[in-house]
Amino acid sequence: MLIGFVLLSVTSSSALWLTAAGLGAFHGLNPAMGWLFAVALGLYAHSRRVVLISLVPIALGHALSVGLVLVGALTLGTMLGHEMLARGAGLVLIGWGIWRLWRGHRGRPSVGMRTGLAGLALWSFVMSSAHGAGLMLVPALLPLCSGKLAGGALEAGALALAIHTASMLAVIAVISMLAVTVHERVGLGFLRTGWVNVDWLWSVALIACGAWLFV
Template identity: 35%
Template sequence: MANATLWAGVVAIGLYHGLNPAMGWPLAVANGLGQRRGAAVFGTWLPLGTGHLLAMALVLVPFTLLSWLLQWSSEIRLAAGSLVLLFGVSRLLWRRHPRWLVRVRPSQLALWSFLMATAHGAALMLLPILLGLCATPAASAPTGAFDHEAVMQLMRTGLVTALVVSLVHTAAMIGSGLGLAWVVYRYLGLRALRATWFDLDRIWALGLIVSGIAAISLSAH
């Protein structure tokens, strides 16, 4: 049940990221309008998804490779939670965006997606959930003498978990993002783009802060 709840969190955060215009669905709409065909909206899924996936893995994989340090697991969670919390506070206080990020050619979508997900700390929201998944049965083994095989097994398990979390999260993000892009392209038009661009920044920052507080709280258990 605990694992199911954590995986549901991975999907929920992915859906939220997809609906946030900062993660790229307005560019999918613009691509469709520029080429005047609906298929062009969905043609952006590969570059946007690739960039987002790389941004997730770049943060999640290093933390899971540290999961074998079981005797310091609380400290690792505390450090991760503090990082998420501080980044959330910084996003809440400093909300400027480089103007060049708004004008992106189709050939730059993957790089744009990677930079935006990284700049917004998208993967940091997943850290508390990922550390919870890494702490379930395999990582709860006793921490006595150094056991090389056990350590390698934990690292392999953590690496696979990080990659699966990144893939599941990105799939949810692309699904919700392109779904919304299609609705805007087909029914709502450019007015929706002007009304929604970057309007979720404050909620995004608050989400980071909540995730950080949750990780810090769990580090004491």
């Protein structure tokens, strides 16, 4: 994340793509974004193929959630001043991060292990929206709203979303396969001592992104 914050100060297209990819990798690390569900489905079906197939609707649901937020932010950027948009986005990010810290893991949608691909995509969309995944990309795309980067804002935003989603998909694929391998050789006992509270890290990242916009 620190690398992403440094890149935000550089108004070049390469910085935008690297930031989008970095945030995609960060999102992919979060089990709430889907890899844990994909692993569970694969273990339930006793198939690694099911794990890989599950990643597709998860990525699509995530991309739709993030894309809607980016379209809204870029649209507002054409109507509001750059500074006003940055301050507003910062407040939303900080507020969402505090809300995530307070709410924790409560209120997550319930989807059974026998859900289809459409249900998995819907679950991913809801989870990404509830976690404010798209909001994290808003600071990186602010240069598009101010005209600091060449090209159309929506076109560049679409490319950033594609890079972000591809990075996330690559990360969750690797983690899912590693998780299945660990389960086959070690079991789940290590989770009792090795689990990390990713929700807390996610909330801190939201607040940090918001605070960055006020610097």
